[in-house]
Amino acid sequence: xxxxxxxxxxxxxxxxxxxxxxxxxxxxxxxxxxxxxxxxxxxxxxxxxxxxxxxxxxxxxxxxxxxxxxxxxxxxxxxxxxxxxxxxxxxxxxxxxxxxxxxxxxxxxxxxxxxxxxxxxxxxxxxxxxxxxxxxxxxxxxxxxxxxxxxxxxxxxxxxxxxxxxxxxxxxxxxxxxxxxxxxxxxxxxxxxxxxxxxxxxxxxxxxxxxxxxxxxxxxxxxxxxxxxxxxxxxxxxxxxxxxxxxxxxxxxxxxxxxxxxxxxxxxxxxxxxxxxxxxxxxxxxxxxxxxxxxxxxxxxxxxxxxxxxxxxxxxxxxxxxxxxxxxxxxxxxxxxxxxxxxxxxxxxxxxxxxxxxxxxxxxxxxxxxxxxxxxxxxxxxxxxxxxxxxxxxxxxxxxxxxxxxxxxxxxxxxxxxxxxxxxxxxxxxxxxxxxxxxxxxxxxxxxxxxxxxxxxxxxxxxxxxxxxxxxxxxxxxxxxxxxxxxxxxxxxxxxxxxxxxxxxxxxxxxxxxxxxxxxxxxxxxxxxxxxxxxxxxxxxxxxxxxxxxxxxxxxxxxxxxxxxx
Amino acid sequence: xxxxxxxxxxxxxxxxxxxxxxxxxxxxxxxxxxxxxxxxxxxxxxxxxxxxxxxxxxxxxxxxxxxxxxxxxxxxxxxxxxxxxxxxxxxxxxxxxxxxxxxxxxxxxxxxxxxxxxxxxxxxxxxxxxxxxxxxxxxxxxxxxxxxxxxxxxxxxxx
Ligand SMILES: Cc1ncc(C[n+]2csc(CCOP(=O)(O)OP(=O)(O)O)c2C)c(N)n1
Ligand SMILES: [Mg+2]
Numbered sequence: 265x266x267x268x269x270x271x272x273x274x275x276x277x278x279x280x281x282x283x284x285x286x287x288x289x290x291x292x293x294x295x296x297x298x299x300x301x302x303x304x305x306x307x308x309x310x311x312x313x314x315x316x317x318x319x320x321x322x323x324x325x326x327x328x329x330x331x332x333x334x335x336x337x338x339x340x341x342x343x344x345x346x347x348x349x350x351x352x353x354x355x356x357x358x359x360x361x362x363x364x365x366x367x368x369x370x371x372x373x374x375x376x377x378x379x380x381x382x383x384x385x386x387x388x389x390x391x392x393x394x395x396x397x398x399x400x401x402x403x404x405x406x407x408x409x410x411x412x413x414x415x416x417x418x419x420x421x422x423x424x425x426x427x428x429x430x431x432x433x434x435x436x437x438x439x440x441x442x443x444x445x446x447x448x449x450x451x452x453x454x455x456x457x458x459x460x461x462x463x464x465x466x467x468x469x470x471x472x473x474x475x476x477x478x479x480x481x482x483x484x485x486x487x488x489x490x491x492x493x494x495x496x497x498x499x500x501x502x503x504x505x506x507x508x509x510x511x512x513x514x515x516x517x518x519x520x521x522x523x524x525x526x527x528x529x530x531x532x533x534x535x536x537x538x539x540x541x542x543x544x545x546x547x548x549x550x551x552x553x554x555x556x557x558x559x560x561x562x563x564x565x566x567x568x569x570x571x572x573x574x575x576x577x578x579x580x581x582x583x584x585x586x587x588x589x590x591x592x593x594x595x596x597x598x599x600x601x602x603x604x605x606x607x608x609x610x611x612x613x614x615x616x617x618x619x620x621x622x623x624x625x626x627x628x629x630x631x632x633x634x635x636x637x638x639x640x641x642x643x644x645x646x647x648x649x650x651x652x653x654x655x656x657x658x659x660x661x662x663x664x665x666x667x668x669x670x671x672x673x674x675x676x677x678x679x680x681x682x683x684x685x686x687x688x689x690x691x692x693x694x695x696x697x698x699x700x701x702x703x704x705x706x707x708x709x710x711x712x713x714x715x716x717x718x719x720x721x722x723x724x725x726x727x728x729x730x731x732x733x734x735x736x737x738x739x740x741x742x743x744x745x746x747x748x749x750x751x752x753x754x755x756x757x758x759x760x761x762x763x764x765x766x767x768x769x770x771x772x773x774x775x776x777x778x779x780x781x782x783x784x785x786x787x788x789x790x791x792x793x794x795x796x797x798x799x800x801x802x803x804x805x806x807x808x809x810x811x812x813x814x815x816x817x818x819x820x821x822x823x824x825x826x827x828x829x830x
Numbered sequence: 831x832x833x834x835x836x837x838x839x840x841x842x843x844x845x846x847x848x849x850x851x852x853x854x855x856x857x858x859x860x861x862x863x864x865x866x867x868x869x870x871x872x873x874x875x876x877x878x879x880x881x882x883x884x885x886x887x888x889x890x891x892x893x894x895x896x897x898x899x900x901x902x903x904x905x906x907x908x909x910x911x912x913x914x915x916x917x918x919x920x921x922x923x924x925x926x927x928x929x930x931x932x933x934x935x936x937x938x939x940x941x942x943x944x945x946x947x948x949x950x951x952x953x954x955x956x957x958x959x960x961x962x963x964x965x966x967x968x969x970x971x972x973x974x975x976x977x978x979x980x981x982x983x984x985x986x987x988x989x
Contacts, residue, residue: 390904572891
């Protein structure tokens with residue numbers, strides 16, 4: 265069929281089955297927006313900032329597992345989108361971002377709103393394209409979606425010069441892609457798998473180390489089966505919360521800088537790490553030379569470059585977690601779960617000694633209490649997003665996540681301002697779920713304009729601001745490592761959060777007591793409108809346990825609540 | 831032990847011909863802090879691919895990372911880290927006409943080359959040899975006051 269480049273963009277989006285596109289128009293992308301106006305194959309949400317549009321597409325992708333789509337104009341539209349691309353890139357989120365570009369004839373002339381989008385986004389996309397002819401546009405769009413979702417997923421940018429969007433040409437959306445240089449490995453090497461299974465049978469203290477790759481690969485049921493069959497205990501990274509399920513007796517908790525005692529001790533004492541889709545991030549490993557010092561390492565990852573990047577691996581297996589686990593599971597019949605009983609008992613004692621804990625208070629709302637309370641009130645029904653800071657860590661530590669994709673946060677890049685727009689994306693994907701953004705008084709202001717988006721489109725996201733009047737996480741480091749010099753972290757000057765929400769068409773709640781907390785949350789769910797719950801918490805609460813940056817995992821600062829030294 | 835020894839290495843990267851493939855490779859090296867000693871690119875005859883030869887230094891562990899990271903780039907078809915290879919580098923050198931033409935001619939033929947141009951004011955020679963020998967040639971050539979030396983970067987092929 266004959267059509268314009270702009271129409272081809274819309275037709276391709278429809279052909280990919282995309283229901284919602286998040287974006288913001290401008291000169292270079294106007295022809296495409298003109299076609300968006302005329303079509304009804306997908307809806308477009310006008311976020312109020314390009315960064316938020318990309319985070320919203322990202323949140324949509326994280327909640328559904330499908331490719332999120334965002335659209336922006338050239339120049340500042342694109343540069344505003346960069347943080348969103350980088351956030352998705354660091355967490356391997358499948359996304360296609362379409363940006364307008366100045367006409368081909370102006371490229372390289374410092375034209376109005378010209379910026380080298382493919383140059384800037386190269387290090388923070390899985391791949392990117394500058395479209396040079398109309399003929400290649402359908403193939404590029406097809407490849408963009410394919411590359412975004414296949415192998416190790418990631419964001420792909422398609423930069424389209426304005427003149428190509430008006431040009432008329434023949435359109436057929438390709439059914440298949442042909443990229444000879446891109447062939448992800450899905451199945452694991454048989455020989456390596458046999459060796460790994462053998463190692464599991466011989467181990468005395470094996471440990472499942474579960475990362476975000478399990479979520480991306482939709483492999484959680486297989487992982488749970490693996491653990492159940494072998495009775496091997498498990499630790500989760502920040503990105504994997506929900507994989508094992510909070511009630512799973514084999515789950516020790518989260519490991520790393522703010523991991524719980526039993527998890528970090530397990531990693532320090534294990535003799536066989538079974539790493540599934542985790543990448544040995546420095547926030548997880550602490551001091552590398554002390555990390556899993558007594559262990560052999562099995563590392564399953566779809567990205568060969570992750571294997572052996574930071575730690576030496578004894579059993580490397582390149583492949584998709586789902587495929588590899590399907591290969592491994594039948595071979596685990598010979599594993600005797602009793603073999604690891606002594607190990608499980610050791611870990612049980614560690615957890616009894618220093619459980620995840622905090623000192624609650626009746627005078628003031630403790631942030632940890634707030635998280636646990638949300639869990640009690642909405643639990644499985646909710647999708648939880650978060651921003652970045654102390655509130656994020658408390659959410660990861662204390663919320664009873666029961667399934668993957670229930671917990672959505674920026675782990676790799678740690679982007680403040682991610683939570684609210686991501687919640688908008690998640691809520692659009694799952695309108696029947698309660699979607700709560702657990703945020704801080706610093707982070708929420710970084711994308712607060714999204715109140716308007718959420719109000720306009722009636723996307724009732726609940727923002728629970730754990731308000732400590734501080735850039736709390738930075739303040740905590742200043743307390744511990746900078747002699748309490750609170751340089752530029754005091755947020756005593758505050759907006760009126762309640763009024764702010766109301767001014768934008770939402771609801772605001774000021775919460776200072778536990779009773780008010782319950783009442784506000786219940787009302788927010790009932791009102792079904794975007795809201796800010798401004799929750800005053802105690803100012804100087806610290807996230808514990810904490811492994812000081814660069815320290816060994818077993819050297820944790822522990823809360824005062826527990827019984828002393830191991 | 832040997833894993834951490836820094837050595838000179840040569841990698842061949844076979845890539846799909848697309849406009850930005852070279853910048854993808856160089857920006858990967860820059861972003862991850864890998865160093866490039868020399869880099870050559872040329873299309874592979876009768877194909878839609880090009881052959882890039884990169885000389886670099888690093889431990890074998892680092893080489894493994896570089897190889898894997900290169901492989902992750904979508905247009906990269908194949909990465910070959912050479913063990914057994916034939917390596918050559920071409921050099922062009924320009925000398926003032928006042929220098930001893932016979933000496934220079936003998937010198938360049940000793941390094942697998944010869945005089946390629948003699949003009950009113952200068953002599954140009956070309957040599958093509960192993961990188962180590964190229965270094966020797968450049969040292970030896972100093973005696974004849976070269977006005978310009980252009981190195982081509984190494985190309986390599988598996989033996
Ligand atoms: C965009 C961005 N800028 C700066 C930081 C550094 N940073 C990490 S946590 C944090 C404080 C966040 O404060 P708040 O949102 O109030 O959360 P709290 O730690 O108080 O719970 C800062 C500034 C960041 N992660 N992201
Ligand atoms: Mg705060």
